[in-house]
Amino acid sequence: MTAQRKWQLWRTGVFLAALAPLVLWSGQVASNAAGPEPGRYLLLNIGLGGLWMLLLTLSLTPLTKLTRWKGFALIRRQLGLWTLAYASLHLLSYALFILGLDWAMLGSELIERPYILVGLLALIGLVALGATSNRWSMRRLGKRWKPLHKLSYPILGLILLHFFWGVRADLGEWTLYATASALIMATRLPPVARRLPRLRQRLISA
Numbered sequence: 001m002t003a004q005r006k007w008q009l010w011r012t013g014v015f016l017a018a019l020a021p022l023v024l025w026s027g028q029v030a031s032n033a034a035g036p037e038p039g040r041y042l043l044l045n046i047g048l049g050g051l052w053m054l055l056l057t058l059s060l061t062p063l064t065k066l067t068r069w070k071g072f073a074l075i076r077r078q079l080g081l082w083t084l085a086y087a088s089l090h091l092l093s094y095a096l097f098i099l100g101l102d103w104a105m106l107g108s109e110l111i112e113r114p115y116i117l118v119g120l121l122a123l124i125g126l127v128a129l130g131a132t133s134n135r136w137s138m139r140r141l142g143k144r145w146k147p148l149h150k151l152s153y154p155i156l157g158l159i160l161l162h163f164f165w166g167v168r169a170d171l172g173e174w175t176l177y178a179t180a181s182a183l184i185m186a187t188r189l190p191p192v193a194r195r196l197p198r199l200r201q202r203l204i205s206a
């Protein structure tokens, strides 16, 4: 098998793995296995799926530094776009199942649940990143591309705030995601980032 074919298979495998949860949840809703509130079931699961996608995307740079495996870098754009896809479907589930497409309800909803505005801000940020993740934008933006895409860090913060604000009772799950986010962000701190390649050397020689 040629190297190109191997990477193509890897990317297709990642695509199918990212699509699988959506197929699974839709199947559960279709077969009445999604509990008494299937719309809410979809909304919450897809929201969490979006957070997972963003965390996975942000893990790829430290993983590449640690392993030097090209495969991680090859799926960065794809997972970034999956984050946007999940976030958009989360908004769609909200519009369909919570608002029932009754846009007049939106005003009172925003007063009652202001965390929705925080989610919306995060989604706008994800759209900006998705729209500039192609080669043409990379070339046009040049040196500004990297700082722009570091917007993903405050976006992660907004999503955690949106999640925290929306959850009123059990904060255990939120704490797990916040801890994972803090660990992933810590790998970007210069003293930690510098040590990652050295850690790799140590792991190889151990």
Ligand code: HEM
Residues within 6 Å of the ligand: 043, 044, 045, 047, 048, 050, 051, 054, 083, 086, 087, 090, 091, 094, 098, 116, 118, 119, 120, 121, 122, 123, 159, 162, 163, 166, 167
């Ligand atoms: C367009 C803007 C958005 C709207 C209208 C929206 C709406 C909502 C609503 C209504 C909830 C349910 C809160 C509850 O009652 O427990 C929720 C939860 C959540 N949303 Fe969003 N959201 C938006 C953007 C986002 C984005 C961009 C993400 C991440 C990619 C996200 C991730 C989450 C997560 C992780 C939860 C908590 C799920 C859980 O409790 O299991 N949301 N959102």
